[in-house]
Amino acid sequence: RLRVFMGVCGGIYLADKLYAFYAITYRVEQPLFRRLSNGVQVSFKHPRGWNAQQVGYINIMVPWISTTQWHPFSVYGNPRVPDQSSVCIVAAGDWTKQLHDSVQRPTSRPVWIQGPFASPYEGAADYDNLLLVASGIGITPALSCMLHHKHQRRVPLLWMCRDAALIEFFLDVFQFDEDGFTLVYY
Numbered sequence: 001r002l003r004v005f006m007g008v009c010g011g012i013y014l015a016d017k018l019y020a021f022y023a024i025t026y027r028v029e030q031p032l033f034r035r036l037s038n039g040v041q042v043s044f045k046h047p048r049g050w051n052a053q054q055v056g057y058i059n060i061m062v063p064w065i066s067t068t069q070w071h072p073f074s075v076y077g078n079p080r081v082p083d084q085s086s087v088c089i090v091a092a093g094d095w096t097k098q099l100h101d102s103v104q105r106p107t108s109r110p111v112w113i114q115g116p117f118a119s120p121y122e123g124a125a126d127y128d129n130l131l132l133v134a135s136g137i138g139i140t141p142a143l144s145c146m147l148h149h150k151h152q153r154r155v156p157l158l159w160m161c162r163d164a165a166l167i168e169f170f171l172d173v174f175q176f177d178e179d180g181f182t183l184v185y186y
Contacts (some may be wrong), residue, residue, distance in 0.1 A: 038165060056074070
């Protein structure tokens with residue numbers, strides 16, 4: 001019985017991996033990499049077949065950093081350009097620091113993305129009252145949820161962050177909900 005159970009679990013896992021690889025993996029030809037003080041913003045036009053209504057995360061593979069490493073990052077839509085999304089990558093680990101060091105000025109090189117995949121914020125559609133709480137770079141899934149629901153309901157935000165450059169960046173590029181309150185604690 002254990003072999004059958006493990007075989008079924010392994011089959012489901014394999015089917016999921018094959019689905020992600022063949023159905024929702026896209027080559028993005030011209031993403032824009034923009035260096036931030038402590039990270040990198042990657043903006044890209046939605047590829048054909050992209051589910052722009054999905055609130056969640058993507059896996060990204062940057063071939064000029066490593067052709068074998070896929071990393072998950074929360075994706076958020078660009079409120080000014082409807083068919084464009086972005087990820088913010090803070091230089092915290094080896095791979096992210098290598099990416100940050102290699103982007104010295106705005107550049108555009110092809111990348112591979114998988115997704116979008118659902119996040120815990122996906123369940124926000126089931127509720128009338130939302131209160132988004134985020135810390136640090138965790139603001140990206142909250143912004144995605146806010147952008148997705150702000151025309152349907154009031155979406156207040158509480159954000160705690162100790163990185164002034166990150167706060168300034170998001171205050172410049174994102175328009176927060178005018179109907180809901182936004183509290184930023186630095």
